[in-house]
Amino acid sequence: MKKYVEDYHTGDIFELGEYIPRKKEIIDFAKKYDPFPFHLDELEAEKTIFKGLISSGWMTALIWLGMMHKEFWSHETTMGSPGHEEMVWPIPVRPDDVLKGKVEILESRISKSKPEIGFVRYQAILQNQKKEDVFRTTSTIIMKSRPK
Amino acid sequence: MKKYVEDYHTGDIFELGEYIPRKKEIIDFAKKYDPFPFHLDELEAEKTIFKGLISSGWMTALIWLGMMHKEFWSHETTMGSPGHEEMVWPIPVRPDDVLKGKVEILESRISKSKPEIGFVRYQAILQNQKKEDVFRTTSTIIMKSRPK
Numbered sequence: 001m002k003k004y005v006e007d008y009h010t011g012d013i014f015e016l017g018e019y020i021p022r023k024k025e026i027i028d029f030a031k032k033y034d035p036f037p038f039h040l041d042e043l044e045a046e047k048t049i050f051k052g053l054i055s056s057g058w059m060t061a062l063i064w065l066g067m068m069h070k071e072f073w074s075h076e077t078t079m080g081s082p083g084h085e086e087m088v089w090p091i092p093v094r095p096d097d098v099l100k101g102k103v104e105i106l107e108s109r110i111s112k113s114k115p116e117i118g119f120v121r122y123q124a125i126l127q128n129q130k131k132e133d134v135f136r137t138t139s140t141i142i143m144k145s146r147p148k
Numbered sequence: 149m150k151k152y153v154e155d156y157h158t159g160d161i162f163e164l165g166e167y168i169p170r171k172k173e174i175i176d177f178a179k180k181y182d183p184f185p186f187h188l189d190e191l192e193a194e195k196t197i198f199k200g201l202i203s204s205g206w207m208t209a210l211i212w213l214g215m216m217h218k219e220f221w222s223h224e225t226t227m228g229s230p231g232h233e234e235m236v237w238p239i240p241v242r243p244d245d246v247l248k249g250k251v252e253i254l255e256s257r258i259s260k261s262k263p264e265i266g267f268v269r270y271q272a273i274l275q276n277q278k279k280e281d282v283f284r285t286t287s288t289i290i291m292k293s294r295p296k
Contacts, residue, residue, distance in 0.1 A: 007205060019190075033210050033213060033214065034213060034217070035217055035222070035223070036226065036228070037223060038228065046160065048227070049227055050228075051180075055231065057231070058206075058209070058210060058213060059229075061206070062181050062206060065181060065182060065206060068183065069182070069183055073184070075183070075184060075185060078184065079196070079197055080184070080186065080198075080205075080235065080240075081205065081237070082236060083205070083234070083235050083236030083237050084232070084234070084235045084236075084239070085234065086231070086232070086234075086236055087231050087232045088230060088231030088232075089229070089230065089231050090230070090231075
């Protein structure tokens with residue numbers, strides 16, 4: 001469904017579904033993008049402060065991004081993002097964690113200078129099966145406003 | 149070379165080398181992780197405000213991450229990061245842009261409660277061939293301090 005800036009309101013909450021990262025995916029991602037020992041190898045990871053394999057925070061971010069594409073973004077009206085104000089990984093993600101995502105709208109407004117577009121600011125969170133936040137980010141998307 | 153918290157000082161600047169993203173890589177990444185029309189397809193991208201194909205900001209971030217692994221992180225002493233304070237994409241990255249990376253140390257300090265570790269806060273930038281910032285982020289890494 002096509003969504004416009006006007007369809008989002010402060011306090012709206014959207015569920016983003018579930019994702020379970022597996023060991024192989026964590027290791028393959030680390031090999032390609034983020035080869036720290038604690039992302040790459042179970043035995044090496046045991047020797048670190050993490051006491052076991054953990055996901056690259058960037059892979060965790062891309063898991064969230066995948067959820068956003070599946071459950072949240074409207075591809076016809078979203079015009080990208082200038083960036084993220086904050087992106088944190090409070091607790092590591094481990095193989096077979098059950099991650100659930102959620103987005104809360106912080107602000108939604110039409111541009112004063114260009115009323116055909118607007119800005120939707122949100123906070124997104126991924127939690128594991130213990131309800132611990134494993135990923136949290138605040139960002140703004142630029143989006144079309146509803147045609148008059 | 150093994151580096152410790154004590155090896156970094158406010159104002160130190162590190163060059164991160166160069167990377168040229170190609171069209172195929174941009175499209176392949178978008179298909180897998182960030183399927184917005186302006187990342188996916190040249191013709192569709194022409195119709196958007198970007199007037200052509202641009203890299204996913206997440207791919208740009210991973211290009212930077214790759215540079216950090218090659219030129220900056222010490223894998224034996226780096227213990228991960230709690231997150232990023234800021235991550236922005238001021239100008240889009242386009243196919244065949246010549247990206248150059250740089251890191252500036254903002255602060256480096258030993259932990260008071262756990263003197264065996266410390267924190268290195270930095271700002272990293274990627275610039276294109278026109279010296280425009282295409283990616284900027286501020287973050288902190290946790291790192292071992294030099295053994296006594």
